[in-house]
Amino acid sequence: MSTYNIAIVGPMGAVGQEVAKILIERNFPIQSIKLLGTSANKGRKINFNDKIIYTKEAREGAFEGVDIAFFCVEAEISKILAPIAISEGAVIIDNSSAWRTEPDIPLIVPEVNSESLKNHKGLIANPNCSTIQMLVPLKPIHDKYKIKRIVVSTYQAVSGTGKNAIDELNTQAKAYVNEKEIANxxxxxxILFNAIPHIDSFIENGYTKEEMKMVNEANKILDKNIKVNATTVRIPxxxxxxxxxxxxxxxxxxIEDIKKLLKSSKGIAVIDDPKEYLYPMPLYATDTDDVYVGRIRKDFTVDNGLNMWVVADNLRKGAALNAVQIAETLIELKLL
Amino acid sequence: MSTYNIAIVGPMGAVGQEVAKILIERNFPIQSIKLLGTSANKGRKINFNDKIIYTKEAREGAFEGVDIAFFCVEAEISKILAPIAISEGAVIIDNSSAWRTEPDIPLIVPEVNSESLKNHKGLIANPNCSTIQMLVPLKPIHDKYKIKRIVVSTYQAVSGTGKNAIDELNTQAKAYVNEKEIANxxxxxxILFNAIPHIDSFIENGYTKEEMKMVNEANKILDKNIKVNATTVRIPxxxxxxxxxxxxxxxxxxIEDIKKLLKSSKGIAVIDDPKEYLYPMPLYATDTDDVYVGRIRKDFTVDNGLNMWVVADNLRKGAALNAVQIAETLIELKLL
Structure with a gap:
């Protein structure tokens, strides 16, 4: 079996750390690993699979010899570094929103549209977390019953924002319990004990960019004819x-056929026996790989209406795991 | 101005305490007040408007001379006590789900259907919290544009369950911060740092009773022809x-006309300037009376589609305030 030279760009962030963990867990065929950060983070020691790796600066020259680079950085940084990495021969799997809507850049959920990998030009975009977990269960339903319209409301975890947001919720919980002032x-x-209907920035039409990502990415990945209406909300x-x-x-x-379809689809776990208190919940999805589907029931207000409650670990299937699965698919399809 | 003999049944609960607070705040015309609890809670001292009131047992005879009895108890207890209170001459405003679906019992949101109070037979049902705050903003829209279908997903606070649930979230936060085991x-x-798609019990069709309350109560209060599809979720x-x-x-x-309509309607505050970070949030609705509406925007996936984000204090407009407003309307319409 071939092995590959891997780089993780942004190894200190929530997604970068998760990519490292998942590469090890899944026994990814690694020849060498580079951890590339900002100049400020150069020379940090990071434990990778019981070896100490020193981080290097992500800049010209850093991507030479790299086969696959997992980009786990902000869109602005990806915009600058991706052309460099491509010119040095690396294939990039990018977690940011920088490249997702470019028509000739594949936007991939392996269970849904791995065939779109075929014409990649050195960069594959990893979709938004909330899109990925929505499309995994919708794909088999769409293939068989053709979805016309989606109305989705999200309940999103703070880790989607990154490590500083995880710290903020933690700090706020401590301040609350210790009766200190709660800062943000x-x-x-x-965010503690609150719900904020605002993820990413607002655009002219009154939607957030996060909401429009769910619309545009679902159209690009699953089917351009599906109408998507999204409301995205941050919860504690x-x-x-x-x-x-x-x-x-x-x-x-x-309904029974929908359940059967979902149960037999890759990457999905149906948890749906509500009278036995069995339904998906974020607390119990943490650190697991599946997209969990429950509360599957008819919507009686339209012909062919369906409701579902879908939960996944946003750092794993919503980000790092999907990125690693894209790399695995590239290898499998001999597209590196 | 006439004054009235009032009873609060269940004065120690989250809603009962809120009713007492609101009666004082709104300067309700009180002649006398009785606080009626279980036999176990008999003789407790409760401060009401700077006077000490001793709780009495809610039983035969306790309702004699009472004009208005606010029932803030479980459905099972209401089923037993309501016939007694009615036979002793009290008019009941009941917060439980015990009587809401009875065809000849008015189910009232004063802003929406106060005319249905006219034929009351001594008992008025207060709707479910999630129904009340949904219907207040939908009423003016329905009057002008005729609503055909509603798809609603809720983000519900623990106080909807009662005081013990408030304590549970508090206790779990303390345990988390102090690194103790989190019990439920x-x-x-x-519930801390989790979302549970389960409010009230499940019925055969896969829905919860909470979800069916939103369907059935919206049909009874607003319009039987509106189709309602609900998913109800508890969040921390x-x-x-x-x-x-x-x-x-x-x-x-x-959209501008929808905003104008809502702004000019009683009981509604429009908070909708997202670029200035203005949208409704539960943390800031606490202890206030309005139903807050924001994120008002077109749903582009259907003809005449609209999205809104609606927040209200579930203990006030969702329960105690609406109950007191029903009493005020009964007085205003001379229906006592």
Whole structure:
């Protein structure tokens, strides 16, 4: 079996750390590993699979000899570094929103559209966390019953914002319990014991960019004809996004067949026996790989309406795991 | 101005305490007040408007001379006590779900259907918290544009469950911060840093009773022809329910007119300037009376589609305040 020279760009962040963990867990065929950070983070010691790796600066020359570079950095940084990495021969799997809407850059959820990897030009975009976990269960339903419209409301964890947001929720919990003043820096308001209907920035039409990502990415990945209406909300959960998804399909279905379809699909775990208190929850999705689907029931207000409650670890399937699965698929399809 | 003999049944609970507070705040015309609890709670001292009141047992005879009895107890207790209170001449405003679906019992949101009070037979039902705050903003929209369908997902606070749930979230936060084991008694799972898609019990069709309350109560109060699809979820917030509401109307509207309509309607505060970080949030709705509406925007996936984010204090407008407003309306309409 071939092995590969890997780089993780942004190894200190929430997603970068998760990529490292998942590469080890999944026994990814690694020849060498480079951890590339900002100049300020140069020379830090990071434990990778019981070896000490010193971080290097992500700059010209750093990507020479790299086969696959996992970019786990902000869009602005990706915009600068990606052309350098490509010119030095690396294939990039990018977690930011920088490249997702470019028409000739594949945006991939391996369970949904791995065939779009075929014409990649050295950069593959990893979709937004809330999009990935929505599309995994919708794909088999769309293939069989043709989805016309999606109305989705999200319940998103703070880890989607990054490590500083995880720290903020923690700090706010401590301040609350110790009866200190609760401060906020990352979010515009206290997130502890609150719900903030605001993820990413607002655009002219009254939607957030996060909401429009769910619309545009679902259209690019699954089907451009599906109409998507999204409301995205941050709640005080550390890890695991939840989504209340309502869909309408072209063709009539039986609920039992939907459950059967989902149960037999890759990457999905159906947890749906509510009378036994079995339904997906973010606390219990933490650190696991599946997209969990429950509360599967008819929407009686339209023909062919369906409700589902979908939960996944936003740092794993919503980010790092999906990125590593893209790399595995590139290897499998001999596209490196 | 006439004054009235008032009873609060269940004065130690979250809603009962709130009713007492609101009666004082709103300067309700009180002649006398009785606080009626279980036999176990008999003789407790409660401060009401700077006077000490001793609780009495809610039983035969306790309602004699009472004009208005606010019932803030479980449905099972209401089923037993309500016939006694009615036979002793009290008019009951009941916060439980015991009587809401009875066809000849008025189920009232004063801003929406106070005319239905006219034929009351001594008992008026106060709707479910999540229904009340949904219907207040939908009423003016329905009057002008005729709502056909509602798809709603809720983000509900623990105080909807009662005082023990408030204590549970508090206790779990303390345990988390002090690195102790997190226990749960009220909810089937830890609610701190979690989201539980389960409010009230499940019925055969896969919905919860809470979800069906939103359907059935909206049909009874607003319009039996509106189709309602609900998903109800508990999140770690103490007070203030939030709702992501998507509607379709019969007639076309302009967003600016929807905002104008809502701004000019009683009981509603529009907070909707997202670029200035202005949108409703449960933390800031706590202890206030309005139903807050924001994130008002077109749903582009259907003709005449609209999205809104609606927040209200579930213990006030969602329960105690609405109950007191029903009493005020009874007085105003001379229906006592």
């Amino acid at each position: 820096f990352v979010y515009p308001y206290q 959960v550390f890890r695991g996004h939840s989504e209340s998804i309502n869909i309408e399909t072209e063709l009539a279905f039986e | 008694f009220v909810y089937p799972y830890q 917030v103490f007070r203030g329910h939030s709702e992501s509401i998507n509607i379709e109307t019969e007639l076309a509207f302009e």
